[in-house]
Amino acid sequence: MQAYKQLQQALNFDQALPVTADWSAAADFLNLIKDYCLTKKPDIIVECSSGLSTLILSKCCQINNSGHVYSLENAEEYQQKTLKNLKQFKLESYADVIYAPLEQNTINNINYDWYQSNKISELKIEVLVIDGPPGFIQKHSRLPAIPILFNQLADDACIFLDDAARKEEKEVVSIWLEQYPSLSHEYIETERGCSIFKKTVGDSVG
Numbered sequence: 001m002q003a004y005k006q007l008q009q010a011l012n013f014d015q016a017l018p019v020t021a022d023w024s025a026a027a028d029f030l031n032l033i034k035d036y037c038l039t040k041k042p043d044i045i046v047e048c049s050s051g052l053s054t055l056i057l058s059k060c061c062q063i064n065n066s067g068h069v070y071s072l073e074n075a076e077e078y079q080q081k082t083l084k085n086l087k088q089f090k091l092e093s094y095a096d097v098i099y100a101p102l103e104q105n106t107i108n109n110i111n112y113d114w115y116q117s118n119k120i121s122e123l124k125i126e127v128l129v130i131d132g133p134p135g136f137i138q139k140h141s142r143l144p145a146i147p148i149l150f151n152q153l154a155d156d157a158c159i160f161l162d163d164a165a166r167k168e169e170k171e172v173v174s175i176w177l178e179q180y181p182s183l184s185h186e187y188i189e190t191e192r193g194c195s196i197f198k199k200t201v202g203d204s205v206g
Contacts, residue, residue: 003027024052026191042126045069049132050082058094069095072115114144131162157199165193
């Protein structure tokens with residue numbers, strides 16, 4: 001918990017962060033996305049799965065005095081919880097937590113359940129944080145994120161994949177790099193592993 005307290009202090013939160021042991025992203029991952037957003041000051045941040053990361057990203061937007069977070073959340077209960085936390089921390093104007101039920105998508109002839117993403121279809125994404133859907137839903141649960149959102153990524157977009165130390169996430173990374181060779185990849189040895197991708201300017205598919 002000390003690491004979360006340090007994060008809280010670094011961002012000048014005036015109350016304790018609502019950390020949930022089983023679900024909250026690890027503090028070192030949150031520090032990575034915090035440092036990137038405070039440095040690069042992105043305007044459009046999209047995250048797959050809401051929670052503590054939504055607070056951190058929204059706080060960065062407040063500090064930067066620019067930017068907005070769009071969080072896809074498939075569980076209405078967690079959407080409401082995140083909205084409540086944003087209001088408690090007076091950050092609700094910096095984030096939209098979008099109820100996005102999982103729907104079937106066919107990718108590489110395989111069916112996946114992934115977030116209903118029509119409400120963000122017009123966004124040009126500068127930062128994409130992938131921390132859902134939960135792995136227990138299906139094999140390679142997070143794989144659809146890049147195929148579905150790739151052409152919405154800004155030319156200098158940065159993608160953060162949490163839990164990248166897990167076997168399935170490693171397999172997902174290999175598939176993405178094979179199908180999108182212009183993506184650069186860096187693995188960071190955080191508590192749960194983080195894979196960071198950068199998009200090459202001008203690359204597109206579809």
